[in-house]
Amino acid sequence: MNERYFLKIAGELNIQPRQVAATAKLLAEGGTVPFISRYRKEATGSLDEVAITSVRDRLLALVDLDQRRESILKSLAERHLLTDELKSALAGAETLSVLEDIYQPYRPKRRTxxxxxxxxxxxxxxxxxxxxxxxxxxxxxxxxxxxxxxxxxxxxxxxxxxxxxxxxxxxxxxxxxxxxxxxxxxxxxxxxxxxxxxxxxxxxxxxxxxxxxxxxxxxxxxxxxxxxxxxxxxxxxxxxxxxxxxxxxxxxxxxxxxxxxxxxxxxxxxxxxxxxxxxxxxxxxxxxxxxxxxxxxxxxxAENLRELLLASPLGRKNVLAIDPGFRTGCKTVCLDRQGKLLHHDVIYATASSMSEVRDAAMAVLSMVKQFQIEAIAIGNGTASRETEAFVRKLGLPSAIPIVMVNESGASIYSASDVAREEFPTHDVTVRGAVSIGRRLMDPLAELVKLDPKSIGVGQYQHDVDQTALKKGLDDVVTSCVNGVGVELNTASKQLLSYVSGLGPTLAANIVAHRNENGPFKSRAELKEVPRLGPKAFEQAAGFLRVRDSAHPLDASAVHPESYGLVESMARDLFCSVSDLLRDAGLRQKIKLEKYVTETVGLPTLSDILAELAKPGRDPRQKFEVFSFQEGVEKIEDLKPGLKLPGIVTNVTAFGAFVDIGVHQDGLIHVSQLADHFVKNPAEVVKVGQRVTVTVTDVDIPRKRIALSMKARPELGAQTGGKTSPGPVRPTLSRPPAKPSASKPVDWFTDALNKAQQRKS
Missing domain, CATH: 1.10.3500.10 (Tex N-terminal region-like)
Known part of the structure; x- marks a missing residue:
């Protein structure tokens, strides 16, 4: 690579040429953006993923420029048109447009x-x-x-x-x-x-x-x-x-x-x-x-997708998931804490027949008891509010949250090859309900199974360059997956495929090895996976977690190449690595400067110390339950001036869409996001953010809701701007049922008695 390009890129990104050169070298050696950002800070001068990605993209663009330059030089030489002056001019062209302008007079032309x-x-x-x-x-x-x-x-x-x-x-x-x-x-x-x-x-x-x-x-x-x-x-x-x-x-x-x-x-x-x-x-x-x-x-x-992928996970809980429906009933599944399907059924929670509703109540109560359900997930599509109301009337303990989950793309997943491979004997309705439940447990692990374009948080996504879109979204998914880390023994091959250094083939090989030989006992066992060589191990190991490994660092983000360093720290303090993980007092005694080498500096050592304090920590926010306004369930319930809680479902250049619980998202135009001028809506709101909005206008026939976040918005007039068709609602969560004044000794028996009384 021409050193002149290092200077050019450094100037564009306001970094040092040596940082560009080091990054280019690491990329050329097969380094991935997450790996370089996390584990090669000394080489790059602590460049983050954004900067490394920018260097990579500019390098690729300049390589394309050089290839086009060589093609032009070859064409001119073959036609005996290349002069020293022309060669010099082409060599000095730093953009594709300048290069093409120089070549324009010599370009082979049709008869004009x-x-x-x-x-x-x-x-x-x-x-x-x-x-x-x-x-x-x-x-x-x-x-x-x-x-x-x-x-x-x-x-x-x-x-x-x-x-x-x-x-x-x-x-x-x-x-x-x-x-x-x-x-x-x-x-x-x-x-x-x-x-x-x-x-x-x-x-x-x-x-x-x-x-x-x-x-x-x-x-x-x-x-x-x-x-x-x-x-x-x-x-x-x-x-x-x-x-x-x-x-x-x-x-x-x-x-x-x-x-x-x-x-x-x-x-x-x-x-x-x-x-x-x-x-x-x-x-x-x-x-x-x-x-x-x-x-x-x-x-x-990409910004919207990142927020959606990094949504708070409920965690490992036994979940009852419901894909609501009217005529065809509600598809209901029970999942264990690993997301494994235990049971499925169809209930008619929204039927007009009281006997069917009572049967549905009995079925849900029975499943909650039998499978020790700890949370209930309800898809946010058709019949969602009606199904939610039904579940809340069952008198379940307040410890069991009832959560609305964005089901966008679930139907696409349910009919996909991935879903068919995972559930070959179940139909699409069961697969869709499973996806809803798993999205509550771990949104990232489930959403990676989908084409990001089907999630529905894009802006004119079908009109943009599809190659550039795929590249941009893949970068975001890769960044999120590696930023969170992946459980080696439970991750799907789709999730593993986004891990630094792996890809679909090695991910499939890992799953096959796991199925054949049982869970991995350590990170080192990765080397036994077919075709997973030293380079892939280097790039991937730090992002994979083995919770029950004999080596305590296998459950952390500390890279195996640094295990010896941590062991030296432990020896110097006359303790074990496990002691370092448990005892903050011991960690405070570590003098990082003592362990600086030519290749390991304070940035990496600081990361190691932080990881020892919270090994394998999940960077995502803690899960919190969200409440919609009671009594506001349909667009007809809205009126100008009404203040409501909501969740941002999509952010665009012209504003933000917000779910307020009425089956139709409202739009906060960019001019209504704040009392001050807002140029970029993403600076004010993010997908998944909880906000308080004021209804400024409602157009029931066109199903359009205008909202505002201003302190004193103008009511009764449509806000400016264009809306996009079919805004999509992302993950929503509703509050648990309020506990009764006198809590029964056996909630299940109490709820069952109530259901039987209604039946009689």
Whole structure:
């Protein structure tokens, strides 16, 4: 890699060139972003994952640039067009657009108006007009090039051909392209118009039927919405600046006066802009503005996904999970503390028949007793509030929380190959209910089984570059999985596949080895897994936990390469490693400076000491139960001015969607997020955050709810901004049932008696 690139990247990221060089070396050696960030701080100068990812992406972009440069040089050399001057210019190009501008005049072209004019022998006339603008007489000079045989019947045709040649030269000129590109970015506007006759069909794009906005400032979500309208054949879209202003930028590069010859050159410049250069730059601008909008949309999606993946886990509990329904009943499953399916049934908790409801109550009470249920998970889709109300009336102990869980994507999982492999003898309804229960226990472990795009927290996710989207989301999942750590003996192969250094093949091999030989007794046993070599072990071991290992550090984030260091610390204090883990007083006696070496510095030693204090700690927040407003269960219950608790389900560039418990998320427009100006909603709210909102407007027919977080919001008027279709509700949690004044000695018998009394 060119050292010049290290300097360039360092300047862009405001870090030291040596940090870039060290990171590049580690990446080239097969290091992963999580591993380098966690275990190679001395080499990188403690760069975090964001910085390392940025270095990686810029390095890859520059590699692509170098590959394109080599391709161009090879093409020019093969056609004997490569000169020292051209070679030097190409070598100095630091961006793809500059590289392509230099190459533009030499690019193989299809037969154009300029090539036809050249074939007619008009290139000398074009040269004469351009080089002698002050003195040349166009008509007089053109007379010598008239030739019926060559299709040049008169002087005007000769001049037209010469202008075609000049127009192509203008279009190929690197200076003109660079100046015009800069001018477009600063001054072009996005203009959209509805196609006549498409008004009714494209009503959802009504806001953009006659829209104009500078491309430099248009928000990503608006540009993507307009482009979607164009793709669906509703809108006509142009992105360009005022033509006269654009011509004023490039004409001085070619026109040197106001003589007749200069007028011919001026006409050629105008033709070039209208026919060639303007449209070429517009295409570039479309691509680059789309790329910019994609980047922002992917960033928003990634931030939302991170919050969702790192949602608080309930932990290892026996769970009864319900996938609610009306006509087809509620699919109910019981899971043990490891998420293993113990039992499944269908109950009719929302039936109109009282006998069916009583039977459902008896069934739930029986399952809670038999399987020692410690929590109840209810999917937040159809019939969720009705099912929740049913469960709350059963009189379960307050120690059993009743939790609403986001079921978005559960149906996709239930029909997937992953679900079929895990539950080959059960139908999709059982698989979906299992997924709901497991999401409550450990959202991260369950959500990694889904394509992140099906989780539903993206912004125009189907419109953005799918390759870039997958890469961005995979980076987030990888970061979350390794940040939390993975239980080696219980993790699914889907979860293991995201562990640093593994991937799908090694993850499958680990699970196969575990199934064949039983649980891993130590991290060291990983080396026995087929195809898991020293490099994979190095990259993965620190992120894998073995809880019952003979070596206490196997349950921590301390890397095996540092075990010897910790053992030295223990020996120096005349204690065992286990003593260090248990006794804070012993840890306080450790003098980190004593253990600094050429490869291990204070950053790593500090991490080790922190890990000894809380080995294998889970960075996710502690699980807390959430309460919706009692008596507010449907959109008809809402009215302007009502203050409600809610949970943020999606954050976009234009605001945030909030679940307030009425089966339809409300929108807090960015202008309503705070009493001060908010540019980026993500600076104020996160997915999963609990908030208090005020209802400002309700449109029941359109199922639109406007909310505000302002102290004194204006009521009765819709807030500005566009909403996106079908907002999705993420994980929600409801409060446990309130304990009765006199708690029964046997809650199960008491509840059973109540159910039987209702039945009789």
């Amino acid at each position: 108006r300029a090539t036809i004019a050249k074939e007619a022998g008009l290139e000398p006339l074009a040269d004469l007009l351009f080089n002698h603008q002050a003195t040349a007489d166009p008509l007089k000079e053109a007379r010598a090039f008239v030739s019926a045989e060559k299709g040049v019947e008169n002087e005007e045709k000769a001049l037209a051909g010469a202008r075609d040649i000049l127009a192509e030269r203008v279009s190929d000129d690197a200076r003109a392209r660079a100046k015009l590109r800069e001018f477009f970015w600063k001054n072009a506007t996005v203009r959209s118009k509805v196609i006549t006759g498409k008004e009714e069909e494209g009503a959802k794009f009504k806001d953009y039927f006659d829209w104009t906005e500078p491309v430099a400032t248009i928000p990503s979500h608006r540009l993507l919405a307009i482009r979607r309208g164009e793709t669906e054949g509703v809108l006509i879209v142009r992105i360009n600046p005022p033509e006269n202003d654009a011509l004023a930028i490039i004409e001085p590069l070619f026109v040197t006066g106001k003589t007749p010859a200069a007028e011919q050159v001026c006409l050629a410049v105008e033709d070039s802009y209208q026919r060639l250069l303007g449209s070429a730059i517009e295409v570039e601008l479309r691509l680059e503005s789309k790329k910019k909008a994609d980047t922002e949309a992917i960033r928003v999606f």
